[in-house]
Amino acid sequence: MGLELYLDLFSPPCRAVYIFAKKNNIPFDFKAVELFKxxxxxxxxxxxxxxxxxxxxxxxxxxxxxxxxxVLKDEAFSLADSTAILLYLSRKYKTPDHxxxxxxxxxxxxxxxxxxxxxxxxxxxxxxxxxxxLIPLFTGQPFSSDKLQRVMGEMAVSLRQFEEQFLxxxxxxxxxxxxxxxxxxxxxxxxxxxxxxxxxxxxxxxTQWRKxxxxxxxxxxxxxAHELILNIHKLSTIQIDPRLKEQVAPTLLKMLQ
Amino acid sequence: MALELYLDLFSQPCRAVYIFAKANGIPFVxxxxxxxxxxxxxxxxxxxxxxxxxxxxxxxxxxxxESNAILRYLARKFKTPDHxxxxxxxxxxxxxxxxxxxxxxxxxxxxxxxxxxxxxPLLLGQPAPPERLEQLMKELNEIxxxxxxxxxxxxxxxxxxxxxxxxxxxxxxxxxxxxxxxxxxxxxPKLAAWRSRVQQAVGKELFEEAHRELxxxxxxxxxxxxxxxKEQLTQNMLKYVQ
Numbered sequence: 488m489g490l491e492l493y494l495d496l497f498s499p500p501c502r503a504v505y506i507f508a509k510k511n512n513i514p515f516d517f518k519a520v521e522l523f524k525x526x527x528x529x530x531x532x533x534x535x536x537x538x539x540x541x542x543x544x545x546x547x548x549x550x551x552x553x554x555x556x557x558v559l560k561d562e563a564f565s566l567a568d569s570t571a572i573l574l575y576l577s578r579k580y581k582t583p584d585h586x587x588x589x590x591x592x593x594x595x596x597x598x599x600x601x602x603x604x605x606x607x608x609x610x611x612x613x614x615x616x617x618x619x620x621l622i623p624l625f626t627g628q629p630f631s632s633d634k635l636q637r638v639m640g641e642m643a644v645s646l647r648q649f650e651e652q653f654l655x656x657x658x659x660x661x662x663x664x665x666x667x668x669x670x671x672x673x674x675x676x677x678x679x680x681x682x683x684x685x686x687x688x689x690x691x692x693x694t695q696w697r698k699x700x701x702x703x704x705x706x707x708x709x710x711x712a713h714e715l716i717l718n719i720h721k722l723s724t725i726q727i728d729p730r731l732k733e734q735v736a737p738t739l740l741k742m743l744q
Numbered sequence: 745m746a747l748e749l750y751l752d753l754f755s756q757p758c759r760a761v762y763i764f765a766k767a768n769g770i771p772f773v774x775x776x777x778x779x780x781x782x783x784x785x786x787x788x789x790x791x792x793x794x795x796x797x798x799x800x801x802x803x804x805x806x807x808x809x810e811s812n813a814i815l816r817y818l819a820r821k822f823k824t825p826d827h828x829x830x831x832x833x834x835x836x837x838x839x840x841x842x843x844x845x846x847x848x849x850x851x852x853x854x855x856x857x858x859x860x861x862x863x864x865p866l867l868l869g870q871p872a873p874p875e876r877l878e879q880l881m882k883e884l885n886e887i888x889x890x891x892x893x894x895x896x897x898x899x900x901x902x903x904x905x906x907x908x909x910x911x912x913x914x915x916x917x918x919x920x921x922x923x924x925x926x927x928x929x930x931x932x933p934k935l936a937a938w939r940s941r942v943q944q945a946v947g948k949e950l951f952e953e954a955h956r957e958l959x960x961x962x963x964x965x966x967x968x969x970x971x972x973x974k975e976q977l978t979q980n981m982l983k984y985v986q
Contacts, residue, residue: 564834564837566837566841567841568840568841568844568845569844570840570843570844571837571838571840571841571844572837574836574837574840575833575834575836575837575840578833578836579833591817591820591821592806592817594816594817594820595808595813595814595816595817596808596813598810598812598813598816598817599808599809599810599813601812601844602810602811602812602813602847603795603809603810605844605847605848606847606848609848610848648794648795651794652794652795
């Protein structure tokens, strides 16, 4: 059966896993998951319980918009967290040392970043897409500029910490070469870019870092991974069943509060 | 220079680091950072951890924050027994999975519960209204379901038949509401049994020692606030726990 990766490239953690596997020539079966169709209709999706959300939703059961991706399936073994998946792949396929350095202090710095990222950028960056694109799509209401301003303010604080505490004057987050930390960071920071909030603008150090990361990954793979999210405006032409809109709208409106 | 661990044992992740170091005989200097006195906000502490949070580690010139990172670093540096952070790829992945999920899920939930059960009643002069806590209780139940059905299943511990970093972080986290007299495992015998196993694996004496700070009576100094400040704080807390 081989390695299966259940991914929706709309989601930043999925892009990190995708890029890592591609860059390291890890053979895998790409199992496409379309978050909106599947979480709402409960049609497709890996047969596992996501730590980040409810159990597999079937048609008519509880509607969840929480993430059920990425998921890894390696024969009978399944894993549903992007950090765990990245670490597992790096170990199993013995990827080049710089991704997760064997030097224990450098490795600790990667762990530290990955942990901090989850409580900060991982929480804030996707909200830009929700507020500017998805919620208006489902509710038919114009986006909330107040809420967007608040999130951008929170992001500004995180980005300052990112530059001053983590990146500082290094080429990459942990020293001279790209690591899992840079990968996880860059894919997340593309989310606001896709929503039309270019957080790189006015931040030259961050912009330079992004360039280096893209180059280290390989521009082609990077673009391939981001094609979907960068064409997000096409979502507005998606036909969403009005009954589903009705069901989902209250949850989304609550998110805005 | 000896390893320094900057801790406030009121904080869940600090207890995990403390217990891990003690249980493995790792020599360290305990540097107390009293959160209730705002010691984490000082400039001096900022030199150790610019994020101004606990726990933090200082090993010579090397500083490190984030309990997930600290625990793994200690396990590697001091070559602790394999079961804490297994070399078996799949077992290790189970630990990674839990470590990743817990600090933005269970941590927040248990901290909110502590606030709801210990702090709000102090400010309100009565228990917090149950309708306000409805969403929080729902969140708690979802988390407990996941802990039982996904992370533990029919295993004795998260990664298998032995305790690991995952169980340690989990157990200290779910102790937090107990500090407010609220046992989240009431009515969940499987989880209560797991908790006993973890306590035993760690050592009951060490476990109790680590939790003394949580159960100590704390002076929150709410009576020193003006009525307006108190009202503002109450409103903030009510919002936080929802």
